Every structure is written in C-alpha cells, then in structure tokens.
Ligand code: SAH
C-alpha cells in the first residue's frame with residue numbers, strides 16, 4: 264500500500280456496534296424488527312442505499328418496503344434540483360404520524376440534502392422527530408448511530424465532510440441477482456456553476472484498481488451479468504492514486520476478467536473523454552456500445568457560463584470520433600434548459616445539437632437554482648413559463664428522433680440481457696448492448712440470461728424474437 268492509499272477496511276468497531284444493536288432489537292423475542300430504506304437521486308445514492316441495507320441486515324433488521332411496517336426508516340436524499348428536495352420534506356414530515364402509531368420507530372435522514380448546513384439546520388429545528396441526521400461521508404457509521412440513539416442517547420447529527428478516506432468492505436445488499444453497481448470514485452472537483460454535487464459529495468477520490476478488480480471478480484463468480492462502474496466523473500478516475508491506472512486502463516482490466524458479463528459506466532464528462540478512452544471502449548468486447556455523455560447545452564456561451572470547459576465543437580468532434588471507432592454506438596445525454604442568461608437563440612443551439620447527434624434518449628431538466636452555487640446569483644430574466652415552452656419543444660424534437668432511431672433498429676440482430684417481465688403477458692424486456700429495450704416472448708426463468716434476438720417491429724416499443 265502506498266502513502267496515497269486512502270482505502271481503509273470496514274472498521275471492526277462498527278461490526279461491534281451492529282452486534283449491540285442486534286441484541287437490543289431482538290431482545291423482545293416475539294417481534295421481527297423491520298427497516299425501510301427510501302432512496303432519492305442518482306445511481307450513487309442507490310448504491311449507497313444498498314450499503315445501508317447491507318448494514319441494516321447485519322444489525323438484524325429485515326428489510327421491508329412499506330414505511331408503515333418499519334421500526335427504522337431512513338431517507339437517503341438528493342439535493343440536485345429543488346423538486347427532489349420538496350418530495351423529501353413532505354415524506355419525512357409524514358413520519359410524525361407513523362411515530363404516534365409505533366413508538367419504537369426510529370427515523371433517520373442522510374445523503375446529499377443533509378450535507379447542506381441550512382437544510383440540516385431546518386431538519387434539526389423543525390423536524391424534532393428525526394432521530395438521526397448524517398451526511399454523505401459517514402454512511403458506514405450507521406450501526407454506531409443507531410446504537411447510540413437506541414441506548415438512550417441524544418439525537419445524532421453528524422455532518423463531517425472529510426474528504427480523506429474511502430471505507431472498503433461495507434456490507435452490501437445488492438438486491439438484484441444479475442445487475443450490480445461498483446462505485447469506482449467518489450466526489451467531484453468540477454464545480455459546474457449550477458451544480459450542488461461538489462459541495463455535498465466532497466473532493467474527488469478514487470478507489471484502488473486492485474479493490475475494484477477484486478469486486479468485479481467476486482460479482483462475476485456470484486453470477487452477475489452486468490456491472491456498472493459508477494462515479495460523478497468516471498473519466499477522471501485514478502487521479503491521486505499512484506499506480507498510473509486511469510479510467511481507460513481500468514476498463515481494459517475489467518474487460519480482462521474472465522466470464523460472460525457486460526460492463527457499463529456512468530457518468531463521463533466530455534472534457535475528460537479522451538481518444539484513449541474511446542479506443543478502450545472499441546477494443547473491449549464486454550463494454551456496452553453505449554456512451555452517456557452529458558452535454559448540458561449546445562451553446563458555447565452557455566457552456567462557458569456553466570464552467571463545463573468544452574465547446575460545442577469539441578463535443579461534436581468527440582461524438583464523431585466515437586462513431587468512427589464504433590459505428591453502432593448509442594449516445595444518451597443530460598440537458599439543462601433555461602440556465603441563467605440563456606436566450607431562445609442559445610436554446611436553439613441545444614435543439615440543433617440534439618438533432619445533429621440523434622441521441623437514443625435524453626434526460627432533460629429545467630434549470631433549478633441551488634443555494635451556494637455561482638449560478639444561483641446570476642441574473643435570470645426568462646420566466647419559468649417560457650422555459651417550460653422551450654422544454655416542451657425539446658421533448659417534441661427528441662420524440663421524433665427517438666421514433667426514427669427505433670424504426671431504424673427493425674431488422675437488426677442484437678444480443679440482449681433479459682432484465683424483467685414486460686407489461687405484456689408472456690413477454691420479457693431484453694436490453695441490447697446499446698440502449699434498445701426489446702419485448703421478446705420468453706419464459707420468466709430466462710430473466711438474467713443473454714439471448715440473440717432479431718428485432719421485428721416497432722410499435723411504441725420494439726418487438727423481437729429469439730433466434
Ligand atoms: N456528474 C454528472 C451529473 C450529475 S447530476 C455529469 O457531470 O454529467 C445529473 C444531471 O442533473 C446533470 O447532468 C444535469 O443535467 C442535471 N443538473 C445538475 N444540477 C442541476 C440544476 N441545478 N438544475 C437542473 N439540472 C441540474
């Protein structure tokens with residue numbers, strides 16, 4: 264291990280706290296203690312919630328879906344847009360009533376929202392029935408927090424934003440049996456001017472490649488068929504590690520792990536998307552032919568104001584280069600409409616970029632001011648109603664593109680992973696290595712297996728048959 268190695272093992276003191284919690288909650292002998300984890304936000308939060316569930320199981324809780332059944336409820340929150348936060352306030356508020364029905368209920372709130380001081384203060388002052396509040400850097404200490412509260416301690420508020428360590432070996436309940444996440448890096452150093460993430464997730468730090476490869480091998484041995492490598496900006500993986508392994512090299516290493524499985528990754532920042540990475544994608548047969556490359560705006564003026572550090576031309580040249588290397592690649596993206604100072608002319612540049620690239624699908628958002636970010640104090644004269652009109656125009660344009668994109672899929676033969684039952688009886692949804700979701704007649708038992716499928720038709724959804 265080098266002096267830069269910031270990866271530490273799951274502390275034994277937490278395992279000891281988990282044992283103590285177990286003794287308390289199982290002491291009554293007749294009642295099975297249940298815990299409910301409510302998750303908002305991105306895959307990083309979903310992955311963190313899988314660790315919360317892992318720790319809760321270690322403590323002896325049975326994981327349940329309904330809050331009414333729970334003795335412990337935890338809200339893992341997201342702060343990225345106002346809308347995400349509004350839902351949390353209401354839902355946490357509703358636990359007051361649940362506490363009246365079940366006096367032993369404990370309520371916790373964690374995640375990105377809590378990491379903002381003003382939000383934490385509001386929870387502390389106006390939500391006295393919240394027992395435990397903690398931020399994004401201390402998730403692994405859940406057993407300690409629950410023990411201290413259960414054994415009669417004060418309300419817990421733990422917001423330290425240390426950027427140092429990555430705790431390895433936290434128990435994880437991956438839920439699905441064939442698709443799984445592996446976080447490879449945490450935090451973000453990019454400070455896009457609209458975005459709260461760098462403030463609530465701290466500085467970028469990467470896990471060691473050895474740990475990641477060990478986890479991939481374990482998951483493949485356990486039968487996983489799709490592994491998603493996670494980070495706010497996977498392309499800057501490895502900075503600060505001293506083994507010289509960047510993201511392109513890591514992809515090749517994961518690809519070399521033996522077994523029949525697919526590799527996805529999320530998210531790539533265009534400023535760090537290199538030819539080396541595109542070459543690695545092209546060469547690695549297990550890496551899906553899909554690149555999620557958020558461009559946010561088609562106007563270089565707006566991109567500069569957003570501090571994205573690439574231009575429209577640079578973005579389009581990346582797309583061109585990726586297509587040359589991988590003609591069948593599918594692109595998806597994130598877009599913000601109505602950034603402060605954006606005019607309709609600027610917005611039209613977003614529209615033309617969308618049309619030029621032909622994305623398989625888009626995640627589109629109306630700009631939401633986040634307190635503490637530079638954009639929140641930029642003059643913003645366009646009304647919400649006007650922004651809504653632009654937004655609808657974008658959706659309509661993408662709808663036409665997506666229909667064309669799907670129609671062009673008809674006749675192709677692709678390998679799919681059966682992921683779930685389709686709403687139509689007797690059909691499963693198979694996902695291609697790009698982004699096609701195809702309805703195929705197949706037995707439920709085939710979920711989690713691969714099959715070759717010919718795409719036959721498109722009628723709102725794609726239909727195909729196994730060959
Ligand atoms: N790290 C990823 C994105 C994480 S947030 C990246 O850089 O691509 C996911 C998406 O939410 C962003 O891509 C952006 O489109 C959107 N988003 C972030 N902050 C926002 C805000 N203040 N208002 C509206 N959308 C926002």
Ligand code: SF4
Pocket residue numbers: 451452453454455458459460461495496532
């Ligand atoms: Fe936010 Fe930008 Fe970091 Fe993505 S890269 S998390 S949008 S600051």
Ligand code: F3S
Pocket residue numbers: 303304305306307308340341342343375376459460463464
């Ligand atoms: Fe939301 Fe935090 Fe993810 S703010 S988008 S849950 S990193």
